[in-house]
Amino acid sequence: MPGHMAYLAEPKTYYYFRPYNYLHIEQQQAEAGAWGADPGLPYSNEIFDAVFAQFEEGVEPPISRLSPEVVPTPLDGGAPMPLEDVVPRPID
Numbered sequence: 387m388p389g390h391m392a393y394l395a396e397p398k399t400y401y402y403f404r405p406y407n408y409l410h411i412e413q414q415q416a417e418a419g420a421w422g423a424d425p426g427l428p429y430s431n432e433i434f435d436a437v438f439a440q441f442e443e444g445v446e447p448p449i450s451r452l453s454p455e456v457v458p459t460p461l462d463g464g465a466p467m468p469l470e471d472v473v474p475r476p477i478d
Contacts, residue, residue, distance in 0.1 A: 404429060 405411045411428075418428035 400406055403414065403417075405414060415425040415428045418433075419425035421433065423433040424430065
């Protein structure tokens with residue numbers, strides 16, 4: 387059986403960008419400043435506002451937002467299928 391090969395990835399960070407220890411705060415403030423965020427608020431989501439604004443410009447709204455007059459209706463205008471036709475009957 388082959389030996390275990392440790393998975394070493396760079397940079398050595400945690401899964402979430404949050405302080406897991408009080409010593410992480412200063413380092414993460416510097417990282418947030420390098421990304422263009424406010425170093426005083428390194429865990430703020432404001433840095434993503436520009437990304438979301440660009441994303442929303444390229445996305446077409448759903449049809450319900452395009453015209454409020456469009457309301458889905460049944461094809462025949464009647465009630466849905468009776469429950470007896472959907473639920474199987476017990477075998478006698």
